[in-house]
Amino acid sequence: xxxxxxxxxxxxxxxxxxxxxxxxxxxxxxxxxxxxxxxxxxxxxxxxxxxxxxxxxxxxxxxxxxxxxxxxxxxxxxxxxxxxxxxxxxxxxxxxxxxxxxxxxxxxxxxxxxxxxxxxxxxxxxxxxxxxxxxxxxxxxxxxxxxxxxxxxxxxxxxxxxxxxxxxxxxxxxxxxxxxxxxxxxxxxxxxxxxxxxxxxxxxxxxxxxxxxxxxxxxxxxxxx
Amino acid sequence: xxxxxxxxxxxxxxxxxxxxxxxxxxxxxxxxxxxxxxxxxxxxxxxxxxxxxxxxxxxxxxxxxxxxxxxxxxxxxxxxxxxxxxxxxxxxxxxxxxxxxxxxxxxxxxxxxxxxxxxxxxxxxxxxxxxxxxxxxxxxxxxxxxxxxxxxxxxxxxxxxxxxxxxxxxxxxxxxxxxxxxxxxxxxxxxxxxxxxxxxxxxxxxxxxxxxxxxxxxxxxxxxxxxxxxxxxxxxxxxxxxxxxxxxxxxxxxxxxxxxxxxxxxxxxxxxxxxxxxxxxxxxxxxxxxxxxxxxxxxxxxxxxxxxxxxxxxxxxxxxxxxxxxxxxxxxxxxxxxxxxxxxxxxxxxxxxxxxxxxxxxxxxxxxxxxxxxxxxxxxxxxxxxxxxxxxxxxxxxxxxxxxxxxxxxxxxxxxxxxxxxxxxxxxxxxxxxxxxxxxxxxxxxxxxxxxxxxxxxxxxxxxxxxxxxxxxxxxxxxxxxxxxxxxxxxxxxxxxxxxxxxxxxxxxxxxxxxxxxxxxxxxxxxxxxxx
Numbered sequence: 020x021x022x023x024x025x026x027x028x029x030x031x032x033x034x035x036x037x038x039x040x041x042x043x044x045x046x047x048x049x050x051x052x053x054x055x056x057x058x059x060x061x062x063x064x065x066x067x068x069x070x071x072x073x074x075x076x077x078x079x080x081x082x083x084x085x086x087x088x089x090x091x092x093x094x095x096x097x098x099x100x101x102x103x104x105x106x107x108x109x110x111x112x113x114x115x116x117x118x119x120x121x122x123x124x125x126x127x128x129x130x131x132x133x134x135x136x137x138x139x140x141x142x143x144x145x146x147x148x149x150x151x152x153x154x155x156x157x158x159x160x161x162x163x164x165x166x167x168x169x170x171x172x173x174x175x176x177x178x179x180x181x182x183x184x185x186x187x188x189x190x191x192x193x194x195x196x197x198x199x200x201x202x203x204x205x206x207x208x209x210x211x212x213x214x215x216x217x218x219x220x221x222x223x224x225x226x227x228x229x230x231x232x233x234x235x236x237x238x239x240x241x242x243x244x
Numbered sequence: 245x246x247x248x249x250x251x252x253x254x255x256x257x258x259x260x261x262x263x264x265x266x267x268x269x270x271x272x273x274x275x276x277x278x279x280x281x282x283x284x285x286x287x288x289x290x291x292x293x294x295x296x297x298x299x300x301x302x303x304x305x306x307x308x309x310x311x312x313x314x315x316x317x318x319x320x321x322x323x324x325x326x327x328x329x330x331x332x333x334x335x336x337x338x339x340x341x342x343x344x345x346x347x348x349x350x351x352x353x354x355x356x357x358x359x360x361x362x363x364x365x366x367x368x369x370x371x372x373x374x375x376x377x378x379x380x381x382x383x384x385x386x387x388x389x390x391x392x393x394x395x396x397x398x399x400x401x402x403x404x405x406x407x408x409x410x411x412x413x414x415x416x417x418x419x420x421x422x423x424x425x426x427x428x429x430x431x432x433x434x435x436x437x438x439x440x441x442x443x444x445x446x447x448x449x450x451x452x453x454x455x456x457x458x459x460x461x462x463x464x465x466x467x468x469x470x471x472x473x474x475x476x477x478x479x480x481x482x483x484x485x486x487x488x489x490x491x492x493x494x495x496x497x498x499x500x501x502x503x504x505x506x507x508x509x510x511x512x513x514x515x516x517x518x519x520x521x522x523x524x525x526x527x528x529x530x531x532x533x534x535x536x537x538x539x540x541x542x543x544x545x546x547x548x549x550x551x552x553x554x555x556x557x558x559x560x561x562x563x564x565x566x567x568x569x570x571x572x573x574x575x576x577x578x579x580x581x582x583x584x585x586x587x588x589x590x591x592x593x594x595x596x597x598x599x600x601x602x603x604x605x606x607x608x609x610x611x612x613x614x615x616x617x618x619x620x621x622x623x624x625x626x627x628x629x630x631x632x633x634x635x636x637x638x639x640x641x642x643x644x645x646x647x648x649x650x651x652x653x654x655x656x657x658x659x660x661x662x663x664x665x666x667x668x669x670x671x672x673x674x675x676x677x678x679x680x681x682x683x684x685x686x687x688x689x690x691x692x693x694x695x696x697x698x699x700x701x702x703x704x705x706x707x708x709x710x711x712x713x714x715x716x717x718x719x720x721x722x723x724x725x726x727x728x729x730x731x732x733x734x735x736x737x738x739x740x741x742x743x744x745x746x747x748x749x750x751x752x753x754x755x756x757x758x759x760x761x762x763x764x765x766x767x768x769x770x771x772x773x774x775x776x
Contacts, residue, residue, distance in 0.1 A: 033440070035433045062462065065443055083462050090462035126466045136453070138443035162439055164446045168453055171460045177439045177446070178432040218441050224429050237408050 026189035028101075029116040030153075030199045032206060034184045034215035034222055041159060041182055043232035044212050045145065048157055051208055052149040059160055060085040061142045062171050064126065066134040079134065081125055085171070094121045101195075110203045112217040113195050140164055141174040144182065152201025153188040160185075186215060266324075270317060277313045284310065 036044055045056065062083040068076060082093040098115030100106070106113065144160025161182045163174035186206060190198035206215045211231035214222040225231075284306050291298040351359060370378045438444035459467055 033437065035436060037429075062460075085460075085462060123462070123466055126463070138446035138448075140439065140443075140446050162436060164439070166448075166452075168448060169459055169463050178436045181429070181432045181436055183436055183440055219437065221430065221433050221437060223426065223433065234408065 026191050027115055027117055028113055028190045028192065028195055029187050030111040030113050030190050030195060030202050031185065031187045031218060032111045032202060032215040033186075033218045034209075034213045035181050035224065036159070036184055036213045037224060037228065038161070038180050038182055040212060040228050040232040041144075043235040044159060044184070044209075046235050047209065047212060048147050048159075051205070052147040052151075052157070054147055054149050056145040056147055058086050059142060059144045059146050059158060061160075062139065063142060064139045065137045066129050067137040069133045069135060078137070079129065081121075081129070090123070092121045092123055092125050094119055094125055109196070109199045110206075110217075111199045113190065113199060116189075139169070140177075141171050142183075143174075151205055153190070153198040155186060155188045155202060155205060158185045158187075159183070184209075184213060184215065266320075270321065273313065273317050277310060277317065280306070280310050280313070 049056065062085055064081040064083070065078060066081065067078045070076075078097070080095045080097065082095060084091045084093070095116065095118045098117070100112050100114040101109075141163040142158075142160040143163060144158065146156055146158040146160075148154070148156045159182060161179075162177050164177050165171060165174045167173060186202055188198050188202050209215065210225070212225060212228050212235075214225055216222045284303065287303070288298070350356075366382075367378065370381055373381075435445060439446055458464075
């Protein structure tokens with residue numbers, strides 16, 4: 020039955036890290052996760068429906084994975100976050116999220132339905148996927164914008180000196196507390212380098228980041244954690 | 245007890261004092277007191293073990309006796325203790341409050357001698373000088389020592405950094421960000437978070453939203469046929485007009501290709517059709533790339549599609565003829581014509597009206613039209629049945645008018661849609677009728693035209709479309725005509741993605757038309773030809 024458990028929610032936290040420390044973060048994650056990193060190059064197209072298509076404004080994100088030889092498309096819909104006193108106590112954001120693989124006609128289909136392009140961005144970085152209490156994915160990427168429509172080859176970073184770190188884990192309504200706990204405990208391991216928080220809450224950089232990065236780099240990655 | 249703590253020196257005490265002390269007696273009394281107390285404690289123990297309630301009266305009495313005895317002993321000792329001094333070996337918390345300050349701070353003799361010798365060492369050579377000088381000299385010495393200590397610490401810290409041992413004190417020594425830097429980082433962070441979560445700063449202004457550069461690989465084939473990002477109509481089922489964007493031309497081009505496909509199919513099927521010429525014109529445009537609206541080619545595309553023979557005479561009389569045609573068609577439909585000619589005539593008319601309508605428009609308008617068609621097609625779709633509803637929005641253009649309307653049959657379920665479509669002031673929309681109606685009872689409706697439709701809508705295309713989607717099965721006779729008409733309709737709609745491929749399915753399609761509900765109108769239309 021576990022295989023069939025539908026995970027229609029996700030726990031997510033975001034953080035930032037200075038570009039100069041990204042390599043150190045990679046070393047740290049490599050040690051923590053125990054898996055190989057996967058390169059990431061994703062063209063994210065955000066579509067919003069027109070005002071007269073339905074009563075509720077809806078937004079859909081199309082992700083095209085450009086790293087593979089054959090670009091693969093995914094559609095993702097992000098819903099509202101959990102609210103309430105219980106949600107405030109959890110240190111991660113829990114929200115509905117539905118994702119599915121689609122064919123390359125998805126963009127055309129949504130246009131035909133009446134959705135319009137709202138914005139697009141290109142993420143370039145790496146990610147780690149592993150299981151530690153929950154299936155966790157850590158993504159470290161620089162977020163790039165395109166000055167010309169769909170010109171992914173000419174994308175420039177939105178913030179050159181800072182990259183975005185996201186930790187997500189799929190969850191369902193039954194197990195989201197455990198997943199949230201797993202994610203937040205994992206985030207504590209990253210505390211020397213960065214602080215992670217719910218999307219929308221800013222954290223700043225961590226003062227120990229430079230020292231932690233220096234120590235991670237100087238050991239040549241040989242430090243086991 | 246103090247009395248008992250007095251140490252007996254080795255030398256003999258003064259006899260008088262000794263007598264006064266009467267140590268023997270004190271000892272006896274102390275021992276008896278001790279015994280009394282231990283007895284009481286034992287009693288308490290027994291009480292505790294047996295868990296009986298002790299007799300408090302007795303115990304208090306015993307306690308008072310013991311207390312009195314102790315007091316007496318202490319009193320006697322006190323009287324005699326004047327010649328004695330307490331010489332504590334150890335000053336600790338217990339004793340400190342009792343002993344006078346001087347006594348408590350006085351160093352032990354050994355310590356005292358040590359101290360004296362050190363002082364002498366320090367002040368050697370200075371004892372002759374005045375005190376002030378001595379003080380200065382001592383201060384100088386202190387400063388030197390302090391300097392030496394600092395130097396040593398510095399060296400240690402540097403060495404630590406060099407070898408990355410880590411600081412002893414940790415974060416306190418780590419560099420903190422100065423405020424300016426922190427503010428800059430905060431600003432950048434806000435930018436980044438906003439960009440990722442909301443898309444701030446990533447939206448291109450409207451005029452930049454054209455696909456000017458070559459598309460990247462993964463988008464190249466997505467965009468060949470169609471549009472740019474904003475070009476799709478915002479039309480809902482109300483068929484609001486599409487904004488006139490240059491990108492809309494792309495879609496028209498796409499439809500061209502689709503049209504061409506279907507056209508060629510028609511060519512193949514209806515050999516006797518006078519539409520051959522028309523089809524031929526379709527083929528002319530097959531090779532045209534999909535340019536923008538303003539390119540000469542695209543605008544001529546649509547101009548070319550209606551066959552020259554058919555176009556000229558009928559263009560002028562489009563509206564009235566259309567109505568006539570419609571009526572004719574209706575009658576034909578009612579008779580369940582299976583003759584090819586009728587169907588062909590219908591086709592022809594439909595096509596003409598469709599094409600002419602398109603042809604009269606400028607490129608951009610055309611595109612919008614087709615877009616709207618496509619859009620509306622999808623709007624009314626009843627997904628379960630797989631039938632697509634067609635509604636071709638009237639071109640909102642100022643020319644407003646001769647868009648070929650493909651109407652679908654209004655099923656019970658779709659009356660609402662129809663009514664909704666009615667609300668748009670500008671459009672003379674033929675309601676999108678769900679094609680999911682497949683039940684037989686609808687057949688008569690079909691044949692009588694669109695009972696649910698506005699009379700104005702008696703457009704050639706309307707007839708065609710009426711029955712188009714009743715493929716659901718069970719419309720044997722009517723289906724034939726419908727299908728052919730549908731074919732034509734479809735050609736003008738062009739927005740179906742699968743149209744071209746549908747053409748391939750013609751052979752098999754016809755048979756299934758009447759059986760299942762799975763028939764896409766696309767399929768059905770093209771299958772029509774086969775049956776003929």
